[in-house]
Amino acid sequence: MRHLSLSFLFLLLVLNAMSCAETTSSDEATVITNATIIDGTGSDRFTGDLLIQDGVIKEIGTVDRDRFPNASIIDAEGRVVAPGFIDLHSHGDPLETPDFENFLSMGVTSISLGQDGRSAAVEDVDSWMRSVDEVGTGPNILHFKGHGTLRQLTDSPQEPDLPEEKLDEMMSLMRSSMEAGSFGMSTGLEYQFGRYTTMDELTALGEIVAEFDGVVMSHVRNEDDDQVEESIRELIEQGEKSGAKVHVSHIKIVYGNDPSRADDVLQVMNEARERGVEVTADVYPYAASFTGIGIVFPDWATEGDYDQIVADRREELAEYLRNRVNMRNGPEATLFGTAPWAGMTLADVAEELDKPFEDVLIDDIGPRGASAAYFVMNENVMQRFLQDPFVMVSSDGSPTMRHPRGYGSFAKIIRKYVVEEELLTLEEAVFKMNGQSAELLGLSDSEKVEIPRGMIKEGFAADLVIFDPEQVRDTADFENPHQLAEGFEWVLVNGVAVIENGEINENRPAGVIRRR
Numbered sequence: 001m002r003h004l005s006l007s008f009l010f011l012l013l014v015l016n017a018m019s020c021a022e023t024t025s026s027d028e029a030t031v032i033t034n035a036t037i038i039d040g041t042g043s044d045r046f047t048g049d050l051l052i053q054d055g056v057i058k059e060i061g062t063v064d065r066d067r068f069p070n071a072s073i074i075d076a077e078g079r080v081v082a083p084g085f086i087d088l089h090s091h092g093d094p095l096e097t098p099d100f101e102n103f104l105s106m107g108v109t110s111i112s113l114g115q116d117g118r119s120a121a122v123e124d125v126d127s128w129m130r131s132v133d134e135v136g137t138g139p140n141i142l143h144f145k146g147h148g149t150l151r152q153l154t155d156s157p158q159e160p161d162l163p164e165e166k167l168d169e170m171m172s173l174m175r176s177s178m179e180a181g182s183f184g185m186s187t188g189l190e191y192q193f194g195r196y197t198t199m200d201e202l203t204a205l206g207e208i209v210a211e212f213d214g215v216v217m218s219h220v221r222n223e224d225d226d227q228v229e230e231s232i233r234e235l236i237e238q239g240e241k242s243g244a245k246v247h248v249s250h251i252k253i254v255y256g257n258d259p260s261r262a263d264d265v266l267q268v269m270n271e272a273r274e275r276g277v278e279v280t281a282d283v284y285p286y287a288a289s290f291t292g293i294g295i296v297f298p299d300w301a302t303e304g305d306y307d308q309i310v311a312d313r314r315e316e317l318a319e320y321l322r323n324r325v326n327m328r329n330g331p332e333a334t335l336f337g338t339a340p341w342a343g344m345t346l347a348d349v350a351e352e353l354d355k356p357f358e359d360v361l362i363d364d365i366g367p368r369g370a371s372a373a374y375f376v377m378n379e380n381v382m383q384r385f386l387q388d389p390f391v392m393v394s395s396d397g398s399p400t401m402r403h404p405r406g407y408g409s410f411a412k413i414i415r416k417y418v419v420e421e422e423l424l425t426l427e428e429a430v431f432k433m434n435g436q437s438a439e440l441l442g443l444s445d446s447e448k449v450e451i452p453r454g455m456i457k458e459g460f461a462a463d464l465v466i467f468d469p470e471q472v473r474d475t476a477d478f479e480n481p482h483q484l485a486e487g488f489e490w491v492l493v494n495g496v497a498v499i500e501n502g503e504i505n506e507n508r509p510a511g512v513i514r515r516r
Contacts (some may be wrong), residue, residue: 002398005367007203008155013047013422014046015501018087018314019114020502024300024390025424027248028053028069028073029051029052029068029070029072029125030051030052030053030055030064030071030073030074030132030405030443030462030465030492031050031051031052031065031068031071031072031073031074032049032050032052032074032075032081032466033049033063033073033076033077033079034049034075034078035047035049035076035079035080035081036076036079036080036081036465037050037060037080037081037082037456038080038081038082038212038426038427038430038456039082039083039435039453039455039456039457040082040083040152040200040430040431040434040438040454040455040456041374041431041434041435042427042428042431042435042436043427044277044427045080045107045280045426045427046121048060048061048063048442049061049063050060050063050081050456050462050464051063051068052462052492053495054368054464054495055135055201055451055461055494055495055496055509056451056459056460056461056462056495057456057457057458057459057460057461057462058458059458059459060099060456062455066331067122067193068380071213074086074364074466074490075514076466076490078468079466079467079468079489079511080426080466080467080469081456081464081465081466081470082107082430082434082456082464082465082467083109083430083434083435083438083454083455083456083463083464083465083493084108084109084110084434084453084463084464084465084492084493085106085107085108085109085110085113085207085393085407085410085432085433085434085459085465086108086109086110086111086112086266086433086437086438086441086454087103087108087110087111087280087393087394087395087397087410087445088112088217088247088249088282088392088393088394088440089112089217089249089250089284089344089394089396089442090103090108090111090112090113090115090394090395090396090397090399091113091115091396091398091401091406092111092113092398092400093120094113094132094135094137094141095131095132095135095323096133097400098135098136098137098138098397098508099137099138100137100138100139100224100396100399101399101484102397102399102407102482102484103138103139103140103395103397103406104138104139104484104491104498104499104504105407105484105485105486105491105499106395106407106408106409106410106411106484106506107138107410107411107433107485107488107490107491108395108490109140109409109463109464109465109491109493109510109515110139110140110141110142110143110215110389110453110454110463111139111141111142112134112142112144112394113142113143113144113181113282114139114143114144114145114146114182114186114395115144115186115188115217115249116146116148116150116186116187116191116217116219117146117147117148117149117186117187117188117189117191117193117194118146118148118149118186118188118191118217119143119144119145119146119149119186120149121149121153122151122207122261123173123176124176124183124446125143125145125176125177125180125181126176126181128143128362129143129181129182129511129514130259130511131178132511132512133512135508135511136508136510136511137510137511137512138493138498138507138508138509138510139496139510140453140463140493140510140512140513141180141510141511141512141513142184142441142443142513143177143180143182143512144182144183144184144186144217145173145174145177145178145182145184145185145186145192146185146186146187146188147185147186147187147188147194147197147205148187148188148191148192148193148194149193150170150173150174150205150278151170151193151194152516153173154166154169154170154173156170158192158193158195158196158303159196160196160197160198161284161472162198162201163274166336167201167204169189170201170261171204171205171207171208173395174205174208174209175208178208178211178212178214178515179212179516180213180514181513181515182515183214183215183441183442183515183516184209184214184216184217184244184245184285185206185209185214185217185321186188186216186217186218186219186249186427187202187217187218187219187249188217188218188219188377189220189221189231189234189385190220190221190222191219192294192302192303192416194221194376195299195410198485199234199238199241202238202242202507203219203238203241203388203462204242204244205240205242206238206242206246207243207244208240210242210243210244210245211240211316212509212515213442214244214245214339215244215245215246215440215441216238216239216242216246216248217249217417218235218238218246218247218248218249219249219250219417220232220248220249221234223252223253223254223289223313224253224254224255224333225253225254225255225261225281226407228252228253228254228256228265229264229265230270231491232248232265232268232350233268235248235279235384235393236268236269236272236277236279237281238282239272239277239278239344239415240265240272240275240277242434245278245279245280245440246277246278246279246280247280247282247440248280248281248282249278249282249394249396250280250282250283250394250396251265251281251282251283251385251391252283252289252377252381252382252385253265253377253378253381254289254374254376254377255327255328255329255376255377256377256381257378257381258378258381259378259380259381259383260382261381262381262384262385263384265385266385266390267368268385269281269390271509273390279390279431280390280391280392280440281385281388281390281391281392282391282392282393282394282437283382283385283391283393283394283407283412284387284393284394284396284397285289285382285386285393285405285409285416285417286377286403286404286405286409286412287377287378287379287382287414288373288374288375288376288377288403288478289373289374289376289377290337290371290372290373290374290396290401290405291371291372291374291405292367292368292371293334293361293365293366293367293368293369293370293376294367294368294371294515295369296321296328296361297317297320297324297325297361297367298317298320298324299314301320302311302367306366306367307332307415310362310462310516314362315439316428317358317362318356318359318362319358321357321358321361321362322356322357322358324344324398325357325361326329328374328378330347330373331345331346331350331357332346332347333345333346333375333376334346334347334372335373335374335478336349336370336372336402337370337372337373337401337402337403337481338370338371338372338402339373340372340413342402343402343479346360346372348360357407364383370412371401373402373403375390383417385424386413386423386424386432387423390514391432392432392433392436392440393410393413393420393429393432393437394407394409394438395409395410396409399482400415400479401481401497401513402481402482403478403480403481404474404476404477404481404483406476406481407474407475407476407482407483407484408474408475408483408484408485409474409483410433410474410485410503411473411485411486412474413432413433414426414429414467414469414472415472415473415474416474417429418469419429419443419470419472421468426469432494434454435454435455436442437454438453438454438455439454442515443513446459447516448515448516449513449514449515449516450514450516452513459496461495462492462495463492463493463494464490464491464492465488465490465491465492466489466491467487467488467490468487469488470487471487472485472486472487473485473486473487483488484504486502487500489501489502493509493510494509494510496509497511505509
């Protein structure tokens, strides 16, 4: 009898412990009910509930709320629940602007930094990542090592014949970056520190990226209509020779107005895939690019003693700038984004200073004196890229640049190309904005990241957006580029709400995601 009583007492203690554990877990649980779920895989939508615990999606289907009496409830009736969007090409400094409200407000829960060949100028990437973790960020941070930054850190000469010891140093830094958890390498071959890069150098660094199954993201050497195909072929060659997956950043055709040109460019990539090269691209939904004014200057004017270059070759430089700017739709198509001319076109500045625009560029600005938006692209060409099954979505934006893409890209995809023009279904758009990007990067693979994400599946991180597609708005434009997007009523990062009922809070539940 005494033995039975002790056994009964032990059973009561076990049941009580289980009850306490369940109560504790229910306090930390969130249940999203009545959801129309688009899971990010490209599959059709379905209805159901989601149970979130410890930042992870635990159950999908019908969740028994009686099991979680203290759970937070989000009623998503009449709205879509989708995975948070993944921005494949982003800019910003998480130590300077860790909240990244511009991205969160358009439903982006993960951003890829270190693009165009430029990343944080640090040799010890692991320490940089830990510093970001200590600060905490709104969205998750994915790190790419910039090829131009590798050249800067190793003080490599700006010439094609790179000394062997410099390449060895670059390879060592690239390897340590991948070991720390980077997702790959970015290149900016149109810019100063990438301009003289040879295929031997690209192949050697690409082989390290391939060893870790990473991705080479490339701002290709030239995006002009007459050179973009050859530039993409160069990236494809890097992929073929190194074995790395290669990806065309912000694919575009500068002053290419025939939509069939997009098909020509896409065919180059299709033929490469038939040969076994893994090549993809991303696009942002605007017909204007944004970068430094040096893009209109000749290479020979961007290096060395600029004042001496002007003294020796002024007439040649003026003629080049005049022809280059006019070929790029004229001075009216260059809109400055930096002081003191922010919001003014090159034509406006020339009129205000009462001098030819080429003289403004030479005397008042110079090749490093400003950044600008350039209206040199065709909307129909961009839309054709967007529809291609191997092209994903990015913003190429930041919290500070004066281009609306950093505040509106993902919202514009839904507002314009899903709801208004029906160019894409919502399922297709969501797949391009998260699931497909997650597959490319390895974010959806539990062997490559600690917690998979990018899709709504059990065991995946609860990076989620809740919205009515009809209410989503990109409010930023070129006159007011820093206007937050609207319509994403809830945004969760790692299960923590960063936007609640349309209001951004001060939560920073994220940091750097490491690639295994």
